[in-house]
Amino acid sequence: xxxxxxxxxxxxxYFTNSNLSKxxxxxxxxxxxxxxxxGWALAxxxxxxxxxxxxxxxxKSLMEERMDPYLFQLSRHYVGxxxxxxxxxxxxxxxxxRLNRLPDLHEVxxxxxxxxxxxxxxxxxxxxxxxxxxxxPPQRWALLKLGTRGLRIGxxxxxxxxxxxxxxxxxxxxxEELWHGLSPPYEALFAWIxxxxxxxxxxxxxxxxxxxxxxxxxxxxxxxxxxxxTHAAEWKWDGIRVQVAGMNxxxxxxxRTGDDISHSFPDLAATVNWDAVIDGELLVxxxxxxxxxxxxxxxxxxxxxxxxxxxxxxMREKPAHLIAYDIIxxxxxxxxxxxxxxxxxxxxxxxxxxxxxxxxxxERLDWSDVDDLRALREEAAASEGLKEGLMxxxxxxxxxxxxxxxxxxxxxxxxxxxxxxLMYAQRGTGKxxxxxxxxxxxLWGEKDGEELLLPIGKAYFGFxxxxxxxxxxxxRNHKVARYGPVQxxxxxxxxxxxxxxxxTSPRHKSGYALRFPRISRIRWDKxxxxxxxxxxLEALVGK
Amino acid sequence: MNKTERSTATLxxxxxxxxxxxxxxxxxxxxxxxxxxxxADCYVDPMTPVDRAVITHGHADHARKGHGRVWATPETVDIxxxxxxxSDDTEATKLRYHERHDxxxxxxxxxxxxxxxxxxxxxxxxxxxxxIVAAGDFKRHADPTCEPFEVVPCDVFITEATFALPVxxxxxxxAEVEKLLRTMTTLPDATIILGVxxxxxxxxVMKTLRLAGYDKPFYMHGALRRLTELYESxxxxxxxxxxxxxxxxxxxxxxxxxxxxxxPAQVNDRWSRxxxxxxxxxxSGWMQIRARAxxxxxxxxxxxxxxxxxxxLIRTCRETEAGMVWITHGRVEALxxxxxxxxxxxxxxxxxxxxEEAGE
Numbered sequence: 001x002x003x004x005x006x007x008x009x010x011x012x013x014y015f016t017n018s019n020l021s022k023x024x025x026x027x028x029x030x031x032x033x034x035x036x037x038x039g040w041a042l043a044x045x046x047x048x049x050x051x052x053x054x055x056x057x058x059x060k061s062l063m064e065e066r067m068d069p070y071l072f073q074l075s076r077h078y079v080g081x082x083x084x085x086x087x088x089x090x091x092x093x094x095x096x097x098r099l100n101r102l103p104d105l106h107e108v109x110x111x112x113x114x115x116x117x118x119x120x121x122x123x124x125x126x127x128x129x130x131x132x133x134x135x136x137p138p139q140r141w142a143l144l145k146l147g148t149r150g151l152r153i154g155x156x157x158x159x160x161x162x163x164x165x166x167x168x169x170x171x172x173x174x175x176e177e178l179w180h181g182l183s184p185p186y187e188a189l190f191a192w193i194x195x196x197x198x199x200x201x202x203x204x205x206x207x208x209x210x211x212x213x214x215x216x217x218x219x220x221x222x223x224x225x226x227x228x229x230t231h232a233a234e235w236k237w238d239g240i241r242v243q244v245a246g247m248n249x250x251x252x253x254x255x256r257t258g259d260d261i262s263h264s265f266p267d268l269a270a271t272v273n274w275d276a277v278i279d280g281e282l283l284v285x286x287x288x289x290x291x292x293x294x295x296x297x298x299x300x301x302x303x304x305x306x307x308x309x310x311x312x313x314x315m316r317e318k319p320a321h322l323i324a325y326d327i328i329x330x331x332x333x334x335x336x337x338x339x340x341x342x343x344x345x346x347x348x349x350x351x352x353x354x355x356x357x358x359x360x361x362x363e364r365l366d367w368s369d370v371d372d373l374r375a376l377r378e379e380a381a382a383s384e385g386l387k388e389g390l391m392x393x394x395x396x397x398x399x400x401x402x403x404x405x406x407x408x409x410x411x412x413x414x415x416x417x418x419x420x421x422l423m424y425a426q427r428g429t430g431k432x433x434x435x436x437x438x439x440x441x442x443l444w445g446e447k448d449g450e451e452l453l454l455p456i457g458k459a460y461f462g463f464x465x466x467x468x469x470x471x472x473x474x475x476r477n478h479k480v481a482r483y484g485p486v487q488x489x490x491x492x493x494x495x496x497x498x499x500x501x502x503x504t505s506p507r508h509k510s511g512y513a514l515r516f517p518r519i520s521r522i523r524w525d526k527x528x529x530x531x532x533x534x535x536x537l538e539a540l541v542g543k
Numbered sequence: 544m545n546k547t548e549r550s551t552a553t554l555x556x557x558x559x560x561x562x563x564x565x566x567x568x569x570x571x572x573x574x575x576x577x578x579x580x581x582x583a584d585c586y587v588d589p590m591t592p593v594d595r596a597v598i599t600h601g602h603a604d605h606a607r608k609g610h611g612r613v614w615a616t617p618e619t620v621d622i623x624x625x626x627x628x629x630s631d632d633t634e635a636t637k638l639r640y641h642e643r644h645d646x647x648x649x650x651x652x653x654x655x656x657x658x659x660x661x662x663x664x665x666x667x668x669x670x671x672x673x674x675i676v677a678a679g680d681f682k683r684h685a686d687p688t689c690e691p692f693e694v695v696p697c698d699v700f701i702t703e704a705t706f707a708l709p710v711x712x713x714x715x716x717x718a719e720v721e722k723l724l725r726t727m728t729t730l731p732d733a734t735i736i737l738g739v740x741x742x743x744x745x746x747x748v749m750k751t752l753r754l755a756g757y758d759k760p761f762y763m764h765g766a767l768r769r770l771t772e773l774y775e776s777x778x779x780x781x782x783x784x785x786x787x788x789x790x791x792x793x794x795x796x797x798x799x800x801x802x803x804x805x806x807p808a809q810v811n812d813r814w815s816r817x818x819x820x821x822x823x824x825x826x827s828g829w830m831q832i833r834a835r836a837x838x839x840x841x842x843x844x845x846x847x848x849x850x851x852x853x854x855x856l857i858r859t860c861r862e863t864e865a866g867m868v869w870i871t872h873g874r875v876e877a878l879x880x881x882x883x884x885x886x887x888x889x890x891x892x893x894x895x896x897x898x899e900e901a902g903e
Binding site: 014015016017067068070071072074075078079080081084085088089091136137141427429433434484485 | 708709710711712714811812813814815816823831832833834836837838840841842843844874876877880881884
């Protein structure tokens with residue numbers, strides 16, 4: 001299939017808002033496109049291309065040769081981005097080599113790769129020029145984004161996997177399990193999806209295993225059935241759920257969604273000298289005032305998230321630590337079909353043999369009746385954000401991908417509540433595109449001796465459709481000023497905002513950012529001046 | 544009415560002069576941020592009510608209400624009446640293209656087609672052997688709903704620079720219409736909500752769709768009706784179009800597989816709630832820029848502009864052989880710079896009141 005089809009696909013995905021439509025568009029492309037083009041498209045969109053076709057600098061230097069630098073600069077400032085500027089303003093070569101047809105996607109990739117392997121820099125340059133000369137602006141954009149691996153078309157890895165799962169008629173967990181064991185151009189994967197081959201065998205490949213998740217507990221229905229004989233209780237730590245996997249001297253740390261985040265935690269990865277898959281909570285262990293190391297808050301952990309290459313200093317100050325919840329496999333044997341209690345025994349033995357600086361066991365809590373659980377939950381609430389609440393797991397539960405019913409419960413501490421004032425509103429997307437459905441709200445605070453509202457967060461759910469219509473109407477009747485898509489409103493409407501925790505944030509005027517904020521009630525009755533002040537937030541979450 | 548005569552664009556050669564006599568700025572001045580022809584005591588496209596105004600075309604950033612006397616093409620005068628820009632107190636003089644008119648003070652005025660919208664004109668001012676052309680808004684791309692642009696050789700060419708960056712190279716509208724029709728084939732049950740400005744864009748898009756073979760009725764927002772009827776009174780044929788307001792609000796499915804035309808602001812606003820499976824679309828020159836299309840929440844962007852693109856702006860300035868180019872608004876720096884590089888003296892004026900996106 002011609003590169004033009006790939007470019008059309010990217011355009012369609014880029015401009016489509018709904019995830020379902022994106023899936024339909026992508027599935028349609030994958031069905032009508034032969035190998036290996038569809039596999040390369042999957043790699044490009046799924047973010048698994050492992051090499052650049054050409055360097056950004058080459059593109060830049062080509063433009064500098066061809067276009068007046070001042071006009072290029074004005075254009076780039078206006079467009080806001082280099083690739084698109086080049087795609088739109090590309091000045092044709094004086095005597096361009098005309099191609100009878102645009103090459104296929106795989107031909108483009110293979111051609112660049114061959115020239116790169118031959119260290120043929122002039123060849124890469126000539127080929128890039130030839131392609132750009134023969135392409136339309138959207139095609140040039142697709143090529144430049146593909147070539148420098150800068151594709152951002154608003155399609156998450158999860159949506160990509162869901163698309164494949166639907167095509168194959170399997171649960172998305174199956175794809176997630178396969179995903180990291182396969183590589184572009186994914187011919188074995190598509191052969192299986194087409195029904196022409198068995199599911200690819202990845203048992204010898206170090207890869208992510210789909211995790212088991214929990215349901216929020218229903219206090220009315222579920223509490224009565226709990227006994228210490230049938231259920232075990234553990235803390236629900238406020239870090240990030242990860243999977244640490246080792247095989248043949250290799251180590252990987254995967255996020256809950258299967259993203260490889262090993263590069264952010266090389267200190268933990270370096271400890272992996274075993275063959276096993278461990279499920280746990282990743283946290284950090286900073287030193288306290290008296291120099292002792294203890295489990296840090298999510299705030300502490302945050303500094304290490306998303307770091308491509310953490311500094312030695314950061315790793316010394318905030319070393320990674322795993323609180324182990326579960327063991328999925330060891331030395332080639334899977335324990336998915338064993339009970340939680342059986343796995344627990346193996347986990348205890350496994351962790352006992354590890355360095356306690358990096359590994360600890362998630363404590364099994366003592367309890368005899370539901371009142372004990374309530375008390376433990378209160379204790380979690382008073383942990384200054386370290387513990388989000390309780391996990392209550394059936395002791396005979398096997399390890400299943402996804403959220404099996406009545407196996408694991410989470411019982412979070414009560415959310416924090418604050419009364420905040422609506423400040424700005426923005427339209428939503430998709431079905432909500434005609435509604436003001438994104439709300440920025442603030443608390444009263446003092447800045448330079450003046451009492452004013454300081455924004456603390458944004459929320460776009462927690463209300464019913466009926467309330468949304470009422471809010472939309474209220475906002476349209478209380479417009480103050482407009483900043484691009486952002487509508488400022490009269491500071492008159494109070495929201496009761498629920499949130500799980502707050503952390504300090506230098507990027508916010510108020511100095512705080514909320515985690516998982518949602519609108520819990522609309523306080524039509526409450527005057528804005530009675531809304532909460534910043535110190536109330538400080539009191540709730542600690543300074 | 545003054546004595547008029549036909550003129551042709553190539554009446555006499557205009558050599559490029561380094562020193563102009565008289566100094567054009569002496570008789571075409573910028574006063575209160577707008578052009579003012581001094582000897583004729585007359586403004587060009589003024590934003591505030593004045594006694595005497597020459598109007599190049601009917602878009603709101605050029606034509607306003609409240610003037611005492613107005614000179615414009617017959618189409619523009621009709622558009623202004625339709626939009627209530629001309630009241631009983633306004634004395635309107637209609638000048639057909641190339642009809643010469645004594646504006647007083649020794650100034651002759653005539654209009655040449657600008658190719659922008661119906662009735663759009665370049666205002667040609669002649670005084671003491673000098674010619675200044677105020678092009679208003681113009682384009683060089685083909686448009687079946689108005690007269691094509693005409694090059695008028697002149698001493699000073701006054702141009703806009705809305706799309707004056709090398710990134711703006713408008714594709715032919717036919718290709719963009721194909722894109723729209725392809726989407727309708729892929730998603731036959733969706734409703735295309737196409738945002739178009741009521742004057743010019745709406746009619747150009749409808750006509751181009753008809754020429755591409757689209758033969759279903761168009762559905763239309765009330766704000767587009769009167770100007771479309773006005774175009775029809777000038778002989779344009781858009782096939783069948785229907786008013787959305789004529790149908791039951793709850794009949795959401797009626798519009799599936801059809802194009803609904805409305806002003807851009809309505810595409811994602813409350814009005815669009817009455818359509819099943821809407822696809823927000825827009826026809827505008829800005830659709831070229833991805834981030835802007837996304838910002839407008841458009842899922843289907845047709846690059847469709849009523850303004851000259853980068854290459855056409857420069858080509859036009861060159862073809863007029865003007866000794867000097869004045870640039871009113873838009874990406875002034877880029878055009879000024881590019882023209883200077885071509886050896887054409889250029890000057891940015893940054894006039895007020897020219898809203899960037901109006902008419903686009």
